Amino acid sequence: MGSQMITFKDRLKAAVLERLKPAFPVALEDLDLAPTPDPKMGDLALTFPFQLAKKLKKAPRAIAQEAAPLLAGIPGVAGTVVAGAGFLNLRLDRSAVLAETLRLAGRTDLAAEEGKIVIEHTNINPNKAAHIGHLRNACLGDTLARCLRYKGEPVEVQNYIDDTGVQVVDVVFGFMELEKRSLEDLERLPGRFDYYCWDLYARVSAYLAGHPEAQARKSEITKRIEHGQDPEYGLSRYVSRRIVRAHLATMARLGIGYDVLPCESTILHLKFWDRAFELLKERRAIYLAAEGDNKGCWVMRLEEDEEREKVIVRSDGTVTYVGKDIAYQLWKFGLLGRDFFYEPFSVENGRTLWISTAAPSNGGAPAFGRATKVYNVIDTRQAYLQKVVVQGLRALKYEAQAAQSVHFSYEMVALSPKSLDELGYAATDEEKERSFLEVSGRKGLGVKADDLLDRLEAKALAEIEKRDPDRPDADRRRTARDIATGALRYFMLKYARNSLIVFDFEEALSFEGETGPYLQYTAVRLAGIFRKLKERFGLGEADIRPPAGGALLIPPGLAEAEAADSWDLILTAASLEEEVLRSIAALELSHLAKFAFLLCQKLNGYYHKYPVLAEQDAGLRSFRLLVLKTVKDQLITALGLMGIQPPERM
RNA sequence: GUGCCUGUAGCUCAGCUGGAUAGAGCGUUGGACUCCGGAUCCAAAGGUCGGAGGUUCGAAUCCUCUCAGGCACGCCA
Numbered sequence: 001m002g003s004q005m006i007t008f009k010d011r012l013k014a015a016v017l018e019r020l021k022p023a024f025p026v027a028l029e030d031l032d033l034a035p036t037p038d039p040k041m042g043d044l045a046l047t048f049p050f051q052l053a054k055k056l057k058k059a060p061r062a063i064a065q066e067a068a069p070l071l072a073g074i075p076g077v078a079g080t081v082v083a084g085a086g087f088l089n090l091r092l093d094r095s096a097v098l099a100e101t102l103r104l105a106g107r108t109d110l111a112a113e114e115g116k117i118v119i120e121h122t123n124i125n126p127n128k129a130a131h132i133g134h135l136r137n138a139c140l141g142d143t144l145a146r147c148l149r150y151k152g153e154p155v156e157v158q159n160y161i162d163d164t165g166v167q168v169v170d171v172v173f174g175f176m177e178l179e180k181r182s183l184e185d186l187e188r189l190p191g192r193f194d195y196y197c198w199d200l201y202a203r204v205s206a207y208l209a210g211h212p213e214a215q216a217r218k219s220e221i222t223k224r225i226e227h228g229q230d231p232e233y234g235l236s237r238y239v240s241r242r243i244v245r246a247h248l249a250t251m252a253r254l255g256i257g258y259d260v261l262p263c264e265s266t267i268l269h270l271k272f273w274d275r276a277f278e279l280l281k282e283r284r285a286i287y288l289a290a291e292g293d294n295k296g297c298w299v300m301r302l303e304e305d306e307e308r309e310k311v312i313v314r315s316d317g318t319v320t321y322v323g324k325d326i327a328y329q330l331w332k333f334g335l336l337g338r339d340f341f342y343e344p345f346s347v348e349n350g351r352t353l354w355i356s357t358a359a360p361s362n363g364g365a366p367a368f369g370r371a372t373k374v375y376n377v378i379d380t381r382q383a384y385l386q387k388v389v390v391q392g393l394r395a396l397k398y399e400a401q402a403a404q405s406v407h408f409s410y411e412m413v414a415l416s417p418k419s420l421d422e423l424g425y426a427a428t429d430e431e432k433e434r435s436f437l438e439v440s441g442r443k444g445l446g447v448k449a450d451d452l453l454d455r456l457e458a459k460a461l462a463e464i465e466k467r468d469p470d471r472p473d474a475d476r477r478r479t480a481r482d483i484a485t486g487a488l489r490y491f492m493l494k495y496a497r498n499s500l501i502v503f504d505f506e507e508a509l510s511f512e513g514e515t516g517p518y519l520q521y522t523a524v525r526l527a528g529i530f531r532k533l534k535e536r537f538g539l540g541e542a543d544i545r546p547p548a549g550g551a552l553l554i555p556p557g558l559a560e561a562e563a564a565d566s567w568d569l570i571l572t573a574a575s576l577e578e579e580v581l582r583s584i585a586a587l588e589l590s591h592l593a594k595f596a597f598l599l600c601q602k603l604n605g606y607y608h609k610y611p612v613l614a615e616q617d618a619g620l621r622s623f624r625l626l627v628l629k630t631v632k633d634q635l636i637t638a639l640g641l642m643g644i645q646p647p648e649r650m
Numbered sequence: 651g652u653g654c655c656u657g658u659a660g661c662u663c664a665g666c667u668g669g670a671u672a673g674a675g676c677g678u679u680g681g682a683c684u685c686c687g688g689a690u691c692c693a694a695a696g697g698u699c700g701g702a703g704g705u706u707c708g709a710a711u712c713c714u715c716u717c718a719g720g721c722a723c724g725c726c727a
Contacts (some may be wrong), residue, residue, distance in 0.1 A: 025683060037670055047669060050707060085707070086672045125727085165727060202676065304653080314725040319727045383654065384722055411655080411721085435719085463689070483689090494675095495663070498655060501722075506676095507662070511689050513675045514663090521689050529686050582666065596665065599675085608683085608691045626688095650689075 005574045006109040006581075008097070009033050009044075012076060012090075016046070016214055019070045025051060025062070033090075039564050042081040042089025043571070049086040051092075060086025066121070076100070094567050098553050099546065109577050112152040114373045118332050119145050121377035122159045122251065122258070125167040126240035128201045129194035130250050131446035132503055133379070133413045133439050139492035139643070140410055141377040142256040143589050146641045147580050156368060159258040160328070161355075163240035164265045167441070169222050171197050171234045174204040177217060183234050186242075194246035195241065195448065202444030211382055226268065237265075248346065250449050252266075254485050255643045257348055260368045261355040267328065269358035273319050275338050276327035285395030286312050303391055310388050322385055326392040333393075333401045334370035373404040380409040380498070409589050410497035414438055415447070416504045423447065436502045447503060456484035459509055460517075464650065472648075479647040486516030486644040493593040493642055514597055520601040523639060523646035525607065526632045532613055533625070544622070544629040553626070555619040562610060566627050569602050573634040580641065596638040603631050 013031050020026050026048050033044040049063035056063060067088055068080040121141025124134045141157070148155045161166070175181045179188075179200070189196065208214055208518075224232040244261065251257070261418075267273065280286045286300045289309065296315035302308045312323040331337040342358035342365035346354070354365050378386060386407040393402040414436040420427055425445055431437055439446040441489040460483035464476050491508050495501055511517040533539050548552055554563060579595040582588075612628060615621040639646060 032667085032669095034666090034669075041670080045669080050669080053707060087670070137654095155664075167727075190678085249671060294725070299725095307724090311725050316725075318725085320725070324727095357683095380655070381721060385727095409655095414720095467687085467689085499663075500656080502662090504662085510676080515675085515689085517689055518675095521687085525690085528663080532686060579666095588666090590664080591666075594674085604690060607686075607694090611686065613686050649687085 001279045004570075006578055008076070008100070010234060012074070014072060015074045016090075018563075019074065020067060022046075024048070024067065025055065026052070036083075036087075036089055037149065039568055041077075041083045041087075043092045044089065044090045045083075046088040047086075047625060053086070054484060057481070064088040079154045083634075095554050095564070098570065104389050107131050108152075110151045110184045110567070110581070112154070114153050115155065116154045117148055117375065118156050118158060118369065118370045118371035119148075119375045119377065120157075120158045120160055120332075121145075122247070122256075123162070123378070124247050125165060125441075126163055126243040126247070127171040128198040128243070128441055129192070130247050130453060131439055131441075132449065133446070134247075135449050135452075136410065136413050136492050137377055137379065137502065138251055138256050139254070139489050140408065140497065140589060141375075142254075143489075143493060143592070143642055144375060144408065144582040144584070144587070146590065146610060146643065147584050147589070150580060150637075150641055151584065156260065156371070157353075158332075158368075159261050160607070161240065161244055161261050163244075163263050164225055164236065164268060166222070167201070168210070168236050168240050169218060169225065169618065170204045170223070171201050171220050171239055172232060173208075173221055175239070176232070177214070178203065178220070183231060183238055186238055190463060192246070192450075193242050195450075197243060198441075198448065199444060203440060205442040245346075250453075252348060253450075253453055253481070255645070257351060258353055259366075260342065261345060261353065262328070262331075262340060262368075263356050264324070266356040266358050267324065270340065272327040272331060272338055272339060273324060275336055276323070276330055277313070277319070278398055279330070279336075280312070280326070281391070283396050285392060297458055300392065300395065302388070302519070303394075317321075322388050322392075325385070329389050329393065329405065330396075331399075332369050332374050333398070333404075334469040335396075335398060335401065339366075340368070346578040373406070374387060374401075375406045375408050377408045377410075379412050381412065383407065384410055395408045406587070411500040412438065413501045414501050415445070416502045419447065419503055419505055420445075422505055438502070452508065453484055455490065455505075456487050456509060457481055460487075460511070463511065467650070479650055482645045482647040483511070483517050483520065483650060486520045486639075486646075487511060488516070489643050490516030490519065490593060493589050494597075496588060496590045517650070519596055519600050519635075519639060519644065520646045521650060522603055522633070523635055523650070524650050526603070526613075526628060526635070527646070527648070529612055529628060530632070534612060541629060544625050546626060552621065555617075555623050559624070565606055565609065566623075569606055569627060570630060572599055572602055573631045574636055576634045592638065596635065596642065599631065599635055599638065603628075603635070 013033060014030060016031055017026065017028055030048045031046060033046065036042050036045045049060040049067065052058075052063055053060045059234050061082065064082045064086045065266045068082055071080050071090070076093050076096050077090050079091040081089040081091060083089055119141055123139045124130050124136065145155050145157050146444060175186065191343060198386055208218070220231045225236045230249060286298045289295050289299050291298050293563060294309060294311055297311045298313035300312060301308040310322060311320055312326075331338070341358065341360050342354040343357050343361040345353045345355035354368070376386060386409070390405045390407075393405060400613050415423075416433070416436060417427075423445070427437070437445070457480045460480035463474060464471065464479055472646055488508070494514060518564050530541050577593070583591040606627070610624055615624065636646065
């Protein structure tokens with residue numbers, strides 16, 4: 001069953017309104033169909049009697065009682081229940097609703113609303129290995145992309161590469177000044193290059209803090225990189241490209257991919273900023289400060305605080321981060337009047353990943369950018385800057401695009417004191433006082449993404465070997481990888497985005513309870529039933545269909561307890577599309593995660609109570625199979641949206 | 651100082667645009683079918699929803715105040 005619950009509810013609402021209208025002053029928006037706390041009280045609750053009580057000067061319960069008979073005979077409604085202080089609950093006609101939803105199986109209530117959506121996520125500085133904070137960003141961004149695509153939206157995923165930023169400069173400084181290495185040395189450097197740079201970057205940060213005189217050399221490196229002068233330029237390019245490949249490999253382990261990599265170096269070469277600067281000046285979005293602290297700078301007034309201004313161009317003529325970001329945001333909407341060139345960077349599963357270039361190349365790249373809506377997945381600490389960027393659009397009179405610029409903000413991942421010990425980090429006394437510690441690339445403090453994935457895989461492998469020692473090696477490893485991915489992706493999605501995750505190894509490495517592997521295990525058991533169905537009865541999943549001709553679905557004489565359990569399970573499964581829409585609307589992907597978990601909990605309970613293959617009554621057996629098939633399809637879809645792959649066995 | 655976020659069971663967190671008896675996982679205690687996989691299921695114990703006012707038929711949810719914690723506010727990115 002696709003979930004036509006949305007259409008069903010809308011139709012139901014309209015029918016209810018039609019019946020009530022002659023007798024009560026109700027509008028469509030007064031009619032919300034909420035779930036009841038207990039199926040015994042009916043399936044869907046109406047609360048309008050409470051709203052009308054004052055207007056009609058009547059008790060809500062009396063209104064509900066008066067209204068109840070009016071709803072008799074609505075298609076799909078089997079009866080009404082007046083409950084509590086004035087709830088009017090609808091009891092649905094289970095067979096009819098089941099038949100209808102199954103009849104429409106495969107159809108969807110979802111429809112695209114945007115011309116094109118650009119999602120920017122991951123955006124890791126290409127100077128060190130990815131860590132758990134980056135994983136949260138990428139998991140959120142990728143899941144959002146999957147949800148929007150499922151809804152039918154055209155989605156383009158961009159991963160911005162800041163390949164000329166200070167962080168890359170620091171690592172180039174380290175290679176040149178601290179290690180005296182040439183480009184050829186780097187090319188021969190074996191092993192995990194991103195890990196090597198992780199340590200080097202921390203060393204450079206410490207060195208620069210202790211050697212202020214080294215700043216001059218650092219500035220020189222920055223300038224030479226900007227002007228394309230070797231060896232600095234070549235080194236920066238080598239470092240950033242090799243590390244981007246490492247990041248892509250890390251994300252590929254999680255099934256996360258991208259469409260295009262816009263690079264800051266290209267933005268500089270193609271003078272995106274110059275064009276944005278012209279626009280900002282033309283439309284008087286910024287002005288040259290004549291006095292005060294910002295004298296000589298081009299600044300923008302802040303909307304919420306007239307007194308304050310944000311520097312966009314420094315007094316030395318260089319542009320700030322926010323300025324560059326405004327140019328990039330304009331480009332995403334196709335408003336800049338300039339464009340990148342592209343060349344293929346890699347091919348993964350037949351999907352080409354493009355990278356921006358300053359010079360025309362072979363072509364063949366799709367038309368990137370030109371979005372009607374943009375999501376920037378960036379942690380909450382950048383909320384202020386994101387606001388300034390949007391304000392920049394508004395100042396340019398791009399009101400519509402400003403309104404369609406969404407900052408998908410989320411809290412950071414921090415480290416628990418316990419995890420600090422495990423990392424062997426020597427915390428200062430001040431740091432020990434804190435309940436958590438921020439991940440810090442400068443200090444070299446953090447849990448590397450690949451290390452975490454390695455540990456998850458090792459643990460999963462150990463579990464598999466314990467349970468099923470005879471499996472072929474390749475099979476075991478593939479399964480361990482799926483489990484590791486499932487565990488990590490669910491972990492990153494289960495928390496609300498405003499919730500600070502204080503990372504703890506024990507929690508992250510758990511495979512029991514509310515975890516990815518629990519969901520995968522549920523799916524695997526379901527698959528097991530259908531595998532055995534084939535073996536024992538010769539029936540494939542495609543053979544599990546509702547009886548033809550709208551015949552009665554629910555076997556006569558089905559025990560009330562089982563009828564209620566089946567109904568509850570089906571109704572839950574059918575709400576997938578609603579949950580996806582709700583997740584997108586609230587930018588709260590934990591809704592989707594919790595939904596999948598709830599569905600699994602209900603399914604596991606059902607699984608325990610009602611045998612399927614062992615059931616002797618053929619009618620009952622096929623009814624249960626139909627229930628399980630329905631749930632299985634929805635569950636697989638939900639897992640897919642979270643990037644979680646259920647293994648064949650586990 | 652200003653702005654944003656958070657405070658719910660021993661711990662980690664849910665709680666949809668205010669709706670009925672505040673839920674889950676972990677942990678603790680006690681259980682489970684010669685069963686379709688025990689990475690599962692069932693049960694018990696565990697809560698002044700930080701505090702005080704207010705709005706409402708109804709508040710964990712909205713408003714005000716207050717306490718506690720976090721983050722942001724740069725001619726860094």
